[in-house]
Amino acid sequence: MIPFDFEYYRPDTMQEATDIFRQLESEGKTPVYYSGGTELISMARVGNVIFDAAIDIKNIPECRVLEYDQDNNLVLGSALTLSEITESNQFPLLGKTAGRIADHTMQCKITLGGNLASTIIYRETVLPLLTAESRAVVASHDGLREYPINEIFNQRLNLEKGSFLVKIVTNRGFAESPYFHIKKTKNEKIDYPLLTTAGIKVGGMLRIPFSGLCSYPFRSMQIENILNDTGSFEERADKIADTVSENILNDTSGSSEYRKFVLKNTIINVLETMKDV
Amino acid sequence: MFALSKRSLIKLNVNQEEYEVFIRPSDILLFTLREQLGLTGAKPGCYNGDCGACTVLVDGLPVKSCLMLTAEAIGKQITTVEGLKDAPIQKAFIEQFAFQCGYCTSGFLMVCHALANRHPNPPDIVIDEWLQSNICRCTSYEEIGNAIRKVLSGTCK
Numbered sequence: 001m002i003p004f005d006f007e008y009y010r011p012d013t014m015q016e017a018t019d020i021f022r023q024l025e026s027e028g029k030t031p032v033y034y035s036g037g038t039e040l041i042s043m044a045r046v047g048n049v050i051f052d053a054a055i056d057i058k059n060i061p062e063c064r065v066l067e068y069d070q071d072n073n074l075v076l077g078s079a080l081t082l083s084e085i086t087e088s089n090q091f092p093l094l095g096k097t098a099g100r101i102a103d104h105t106m107q108c109k110i111t112l113g114g115n116l117a118s119t120i121i122y123r124e125t126v127l128p129l130l131t132a133e134s135r136a137v138v139a140s141h142d143g144l145r146e147y148p149i150n151e152i153f154n155q156r157l158n159l160e161k162g163s164f165l166v167k168i169v170t171n172r173g174f175a176e177s178p179y180f181h182i183k184k185t186k187n188e189k190i191d192y193p194l195l196t197t198a199g200i201k202v203g204g205m206l207r208i209p210f211s212g213l214c215s216y217p218f219r220s221m222q223i224e225n226i227l228n229d230t231g232s233f234e235e236r237a238d239k240i241a242d243t244v245s246e247n248i249l250n251d252t253s254g255s256s257e258y259r260k261f262v263l264k265n266t267i268i269n270v271l272e273t274m275k276d277v
Numbered sequence: 278m279f280a281l282s283k284r285s286l287i288k289l290n291v292n293q294e295e296y297e298v299f300i301r302p303s304d305i306l307l308f309t310l311r312e313q314l315g316l317t318g319a320k321p322g323c324y325n326g327d328c329g330a331c332t333v334l335v336d337g338l339p340v341k342s343c344l345m346l347t348a349e350a351i352g353k354q355i356t357t358v359e360g361l362k363d364a365p366i367q368k369a370f371i372e373q374f375a376f377q378c379g380y381c382t383s384g385f386l387m388v389c390h391a392l393a394n395r396h397p398n399p400p401d402i403v404i405d406e407w408l409q410s411n412i413c414r415c416t417s418y419e420e421i422g423n424a425i426r427k428v429l430s431g432t433c434k
Contacts, residue, residue: 001308008302008348010279020278038344041305042325054302056349059279083338105339105388105410106326190409 002044007053014062014139014166017055021162022141024053031055033164035063035079036111038102039118062139062166063113066090072172078113078165082125085112091170093179094128097198100183101125103190113165117157120192124183124211126153127198130219131207132174137166155216177202178277180270184212184262186253194254195262197270201277208270213263214247227267237267281348289350291316292360300347307331307342310357318358318383322412329411332384333357339391339410358383366390369424369433377415384411389425398429 007024011017017033024031029052034040037056043049057063063079066088074090082098086107089095101124102110115125126149128134134149140163149168152158159165177200185191193212200207205228209219226239241260248263250256281287281302289296291314298313307324310316310333322330324343331342334356361367366389369375376382385408392399392407399407404425413421427433 001305002303004303005283005301006303007283008281008346010348012278016278037346037349038326041344041346044303045324054346058349099406102326103329103410104406105329105332105341106344108338109340109344 002041003047004044004050006051008056009053010056010059012059014060014144017057017060017164018139018141018162020053020055025162029053033057036081036109036114038106038109039114039120043119057113057164058111060166062137065167068172069169074170074172074175076112076168076170078116078167079111082107082110082112082115091128091132091175093132093177093181093198093200094125094175096179096181097124097128097196100181100196112168116153116165117159121215121217122192122196122211123156123217124193124196124198126157126217127196127209127211127219128179128200129153129168129170130209130217131199132170132177134168134170134174136168138163139166150219155218174200174202178274180273182266182269184266192253194259195266197266199270201274206270206274208267210263213244213249213259215249220244227271233268233271234264236271237264240264240267279351287348287351289314289347289355290353291355292357293354298347302346302348304347305343306333306340306345306347306350306355309347310342310355316357316359320380320383322380327412328381329384329388330381332387332411334387334391337391337394339388339407341410356387358386361386361390364390365428365433366393366424369427370421372433373420373424373427375417375420375424376413377417381411381413381415385413385421389421389428392425393428404429 009020021031031053032051034054034056058079063077065077086095086099129149135146136152137146179200181198183196184194196211211217223240241264248256248259284301320330322328326341326344332339333342335353
């Protein structure tokens with residue numbers, strides 16, 4: 001049971017959503033945008049977040065779109081659930097990544113936008129988007145704006161107050177590129193990652209983002225330059241581990257030394273798996 | 278735009294029946310089903326989406342009702358274990374001894390029922406993925422797996 005009261009709004013348009021957000025703010029209230037709601041409810045239940053109004057964006061058609069546009073871009077609404085994305089198989093790498101977040105029942109509730117904007121540090125759905133150079137379409141009171149995901153997602157999704165993520169646009173060529181996905185957990189299959197990588201190969205070059213390695217998901221050009229350089233797989237793995245070693249997470253799921261060990265093995269695994277692709 | 282700003286009377290469709298209930302906008306579905314409608318088949322467990330004991334179906338898909346606002350369920354078809362009414366998976370659970378204490382059973386039944394409806398012939402990996410959403414502290418996993426496979430194979434109707 002959530003120990004405080006709030007108002008609930010379910011707008012039918014983007015304009016209604018941003019209008020009600022602004023109106024509630026002007027009344028001195030604290031509104032939040034609400035999509036799958038799994039994180040907000042579990043945090044609200046224990047008092048880790050308090051708000052005066054939830055604005056549920058799941059009824060906005062643009063947030064539920066799943067289609068190719070006229071420019072051959074895959075458009076995924078932010079309120080699509082992870083299971084809808086996986087079952088559609090339109091972006092196989094994103095589907096694979098989404099299919100390893102939480103458990104299947106939760107994937108029927110967690111949304112793409114919710115995962116990207118979550119406070120949990122892993123936000124694994126951003127990995128395929130970073131490699132595929134996706135664009136994020138954001139609604140604010142001033143209208144819609146499109147941002148490269150690499151710009152708007154820097155450690156976390158950086159949205160201006162009152163704005164919300166509407167959809168993600170991805171070029172078909174990237175969405176259908178050869179891919180790899182590796183998720184290592186401490187013990188159970190369903191757990192937060194010790195390390196997740198979900199990348200693609202484009203023009204003979206590997207793109208390799210990480211989640212779980214540091215306290216935020218990221219893609220690094222420095223790492224990819226080493227990855228695609230010459231040298232034995234082991235040498236490249238060692239060099240990459242050295243470049244990130246200062247920032248590697250050290251917690252109860254895994255020490256930084258262990259994560260470094262997992263990182264090296266994962267890189268070698270990726271290089272071996274993708275060498276002939 | 279639909280709005281609920283205070284405790285209000287709303288309509289819910291549960292097990293193909295219309296109910297009128299008073300809810301706070303912040304009420305969770307599990308609480309409404311149990312406390313207002315007396316449908317206690319969905320069990321409170323972790324309240325955090327981990328255990329799956331509170332699983333119900335929303336438009337045919339399994340959802341952990343501890344992590345859904347009642348307000349979100351307006352206009353949806355909700356099915357609880359009380360709405361299964363002698364579904365094949367219930368018979369299979371009995372035949373396969375797929376429960377011990379029974380606390381997790383309704384959640385597992387709902388997941389299995391949805392799986393059989395949506396994927397009549399799934400590979401083992403899909404069965405495993407769906408079943409991993411729920412926890413059985415009595416560890417009846419083998420028997421639960423046997424029960425769903427019995428239904429999927431058509432040998433339990």
